[in-house]
Amino acid sequence: MIQTEIRIADWSNADDRITLGMIRERVFIEEQQVPFALEWDEFDNSSMHFLAIVDNQYVATARLKHDGQFGRMAVLAEFRHQGIGSALLRCIVQQAQQRQLDQLYCHAQVSALDFYCQHGFVAYGNEFDDAGIAHQTMQRTLDFPARNRA
Ligand SMILES: CC(C)(COP(=O)(O)OP(=O)(O)OC[C@H]1O[C@@H](n2cnc3c(N)ncnc32)[C@H](O)[C@@H]1OP(=O)(O)O)[C@@H](O)C(=O)NCCC(=O)NCCS
Known part of the structure; x- marks a missing residue:
């Protein structure tokens, strides 16, 4: 496993926004042909954003909404x-538990x-289309060891 640092990005910071945008453009718009207008939405402003760094280079991103x-x-x-994707997901789980x-x-894209599943998520409901790609809702209940002990 490669040495990966994850940090919380700040959407209100122009440099972070450019970095997040660059990664999402390369992966979703260029590689997966997601229409530009669908990639950006009103939730970017209120979400927590994550950036993964390998060898001083930004290589991955994700976001977590309040719900x-x-x-x-x-x-x-x-x-x-x-x-790297696994490291990102573990960080998202950690942040969600803290919240x-x-x-x-x-x-989730069906191909992923x-x-x-490897991170404890289970499928919920039927497959559906989003931006021309087959998707499936995946969910995971979070546990809180401290709360359970009380
Ligand atoms: C899906 C994604 C985030 C995984 O990131 P990653 O850094 O490759 O993931 P990890 O190395 O931690 O784990 C990879 C493992 O997950 C599983 N896996 C299942 N589907 C996968 C997929 N589409 N891509 C990568 N891994 C996948 C495999 O078991 C894989 O193990 P392997 O490397 O031995 O084949 C990455 O492939 C990606 O950005 N894909 C393009 C965008 C995308 O589809 N995003 C997800 C939208 S739901």
Whole structure:
């Protein structure tokens, strides 16, 4: 597994916004052909954003909304299959637990379902289309060891 640092990004900071935008443009707009207008939405402003750094280079991003939905998970193609997506997801789970969210969910691309299953997510509901890509809701209940002991 590659040495990965994850930091919380600041959407109100122009440099962070450019970095997040660059990664999402390369992965979703250029690689997956998601229409530009669908990639950016009103939730960017209020979400918590994550950036993964490898060898001083930004290589991946994701975001977490207030209601426990996370998404826009994007690892640059040349950095995949080295545990970076998993490191990002573990950080999202940690942040959600700190916020005392009861559950996390995402609209996963069907091609990535195994990735989420490996992190304890289970499928919920039917498959659906979003931006021309088949998706499936995946969810995971979060536990709070301190709360359970009380
Ligand atoms: C899905 C994604 C975030 C995974 O990131 P990653 O850094 O490659 O993930 P990890 O290295 O931590 O884990 C990879 C493992 O997850 C599983 N996996 C399942 N589907 C996968 C997929 N589409 N891509 C990568 N891994 C996948 C495999 O078991 C894989 O193990 P392997 O490397 O031995 O093949 C990354 O591939 C990505 O950004 N894809 C393009 C954008 C995208 O589809 N985002 C998800 C939207 S729901």
